[in-house]
Amino acid sequence: MATRTLMLAAALGLSGALLAGCGDDSGDADETTQNGETISQEQASEGNGGNGESGEDGTQTASADAVSLIFGTGGTGGTYYPIGGALKSVFEASDLIDDVQVVSTGASVQNINNITDGLNQVAIVMSDVAYDAVNGENQFDGQPADIQALAGLYPNVVQVVATEDSGIESISDLAGKRVGVGKVGSGVEQSAAKVIESAGLSYDDLAQVSHTGYADSVTGMSNGNLDAAFFTSGVPNSSITGLMQSTDITFVPVTGEVADKLLEAYPYYETYTLPAGAPERYDLDAEVDTVAIRNMLIVGSDMRDDVAEELTARFYDYLNSENVSVGALKQFDPETMNQNLVAPVHPGAQAFYDTLSEDDASSDGEDADSAGTGS
Numbered sequence: 001m002a003t004r005t006l007m008l009a010a011a012l013g014l015s016g017a018l019l020a021g022c023g024d025d026s027g028d029a030d031e032t033t034q035n036g037e038t039i040s041q042e043q044a045s046e047g048n049g050g051n052g053e054s055g056e057d058g059t060q061t062a063s064a065d066a067v068s069l070i071f072g073t074g075g076t077g078g079t080y081y082p083i084g085g086a087l088k089s090v091f092e093a094s095d096l097i098d099d100v101q102v103v104s105t106g107a108s109v110q111n112i113n114n115i116t117d118g119l120n121q122v123a124i125v126m127s128d129v130a131y132d133a134v135n136g137e138n139q140f141d142g143q144p145a146d147i148q149a150l151a152g153l154y155p156n157v158v159q160v161v162a163t164e165d166s167g168i169e170s171i172s173d174l175a176g177k178r179v180g181v182g183k184v185g186s187g188v189e190q191s192a193a194k195v196i197e198s199a200g201l202s203y204d205d206l207a208q209v210s211h212t213g214y215a216d217s218v219t220g221m222s223n224g225n226l227d228a229a230f231f232t233s234g235v236p237n238s239s240i241t242g243l244m245q246s247t248d249i250t251f252v253p254v255t256g257e258v259a260d261k262l263l264e265a266y267p268y269y270e271t272y273t274l275p276a277g278a279p280e281r282y283d284l285d286a287e288v289d290t291v292a293i294r295n296m297l298i299v300g301s302d303m304r305d306d307v308a309e310e311l312t313a314r315f316y317d318y319l320n321s322e323n324v325s326v327g328a329l330k331q332f333d334p335e336t337m338n339q340n341l342v343a344p345v346h347p348g349a350q351a352f353y354d355t356l357s358e359d360d361a362s363s364d365g366e367d368a369d370s371a372g373t374g375s
Helices: 041-046 080-092 106-117 126-135 189-198 214-222 238-248 254-267 305-319 347-373
Strands: 031-034 038-039 066-073 099-103 122-126 147-163 178-180 208-211 226-232 250-253 268-274 289-299
Touching: 066 080, 066 106, 080 099, 080 122, 080 305, 099 305, 099 347, 106 122, 106 126, 106 147, 106 289, 122 126, 122 147, 122 189, 126 147, 126 189, 126 289, 147 189, 147 238, 147 305, 147 347, 178 214, 189 226, 189 254, 189 289, 208 214, 214 226, 214 238, 238 250, 254 268, 254 289, 289 305, 305 347
Parallel strands: 066 099, 066 122, 178 208, 178 226
Antiparallel strands: 031 038, 122 289, 147 226, 147 250, 147 289, 268 289
């Protein structure tokens, strides 16, 4: 597929960010950083100029075409936040984008609610939460969210980790155990509930349900207060890596009937294998089969088509450049950005994907002409 060439922002910060997660550990969830100063979500919203101001004669001023965007991410210790920081300069290089404010939030559910409420214009979410939002299910029961996709991102892998002395070797073995399932309302917690349900269990079957984020789950397992915990994130998860330095653990597979039920019931799940002998992915002695949920870059349906097209194009070009600074963004093929999305694709984004298809057709035609002339 032909790659478009754009001038991208120089030196992007946040190099080498670890794949710490999907924003489950939300940290300072209502704060954003602008020019080195921390400001609140409310202040960020007040500063969002939208489509600009009109002149005295009612016509749009020259600056009115440029928009300011608030980018909802996740906790400062997760992967969503550094992705937002990396894309800030990429998006701001466009004449259509005046400013991008990157906001630390409670991740998927809050990001969707913020877009619905007009507090954010761009956000990263997990596909399972987006699916529920679009279809008005679970936390969005009866209140579907009008969100649209710009692009699919890297997979969040369901990583279930247990202490070695807990005797847990399968999801069914979680019965009667003390389990960290992620913070209430987080994408991690929603994924944990579905996995446990697919094993024929419920929270009532567990000895203890701890709504802990990554850091607290690690602490609980280290001091013997938890037997297992869910980490739904990119790979590797730095919290798991840290836990492995102090505690003997085992990765619990999500496979067999449990995986089959998940894949059948929820279209956003896909199979994933943690490889053996890969130092950058825990250096496991044996591979572990599990499942994963893709992340998505979303916007509100009211975003202008030209802005959505520009964001999508610049994101695509960034992924195909040598400037990608966050490891998670290197773990998927940019050519799959518009595939298997659980939310409607924004018309502006679709317009960009259509240009890629045209480039492909043009390249195929040129190849055929060259073959025909013997050149």
